[in-house]
Each structure stands twice: as C-alpha cells, then as structure tokens.
Amino acid sequence: MPPGLLWTAPGPGHVGALVEWNTAQAAPPEVFETAARQVELRGDTLLNAHADGQGALAALEALGIRMADVARTLEAAEPDRLRREWRPRP
Numbered sequence: 001m002p003p004g005l006l007w008t009a010p011g012p013g014h015v016g017a018l019v020e021w022n023t024a025q026a027a028p029p030e031v032f033e034t035a036a037r038q039v040e041l042r043g044d045t046l047l048n049a050h051a052d053g054q055g056a057l058a059a060l061e062a063l064g065i066r067m068a069d070v071a072r073t074l075e076a077a078e079p080d081r082l083r084r085e086w087r088p089r090p
Helices: 030-039 050-062 066-084
Strands: 006-007 023-026
Touching: 050 066
Parallel strands: 006 023
Antiparallel strands: none
C-alpha cells in the first residue's frame, strides 16, 4: 500500500516530528544522515499517540524483548523476503 502522505524535502530538524502511520519522507540522503545524528524520533507525533507508543515499547523492554534486537532481525530478514516475493511484471 503506498503511503497516504508524502513529506518532501524536510529539513533534518523536521524528520523526527513528521512520523505518522502510512506516511513517507523524501529527502536527500544527507538530510537523513544529519537527522540520524542529531534528531530523536518521537513516534506518531502527528496524532499525539507517541506517549502510548513509548509506553508499549517500555513494557516490551521490561519483558526482556529488546527492540534493537528485533529491529536488527527484521532488517536482516526483509531483503530475503522481498527477493522471494518480488515478481517482475509481464
């Protein structure tokens, strides 16, 4: 499903604030690299649901589920899944 909203050319300081379900951001790599070093992602701030999301992540961490490990596992598996599922169009 394509995103419902595409933010184009956000500045590094805006990247962390433009996080919402079914959205995407398009910017030069330098913007995202700068944001990765300088900006903390705060969750779904556009719908004010970021506090609930942070609470859910904290609860998972308290159960011993390390989100960094989950992210690494998913990042490693996704390219394989895409290669298996991608079919060239006729």
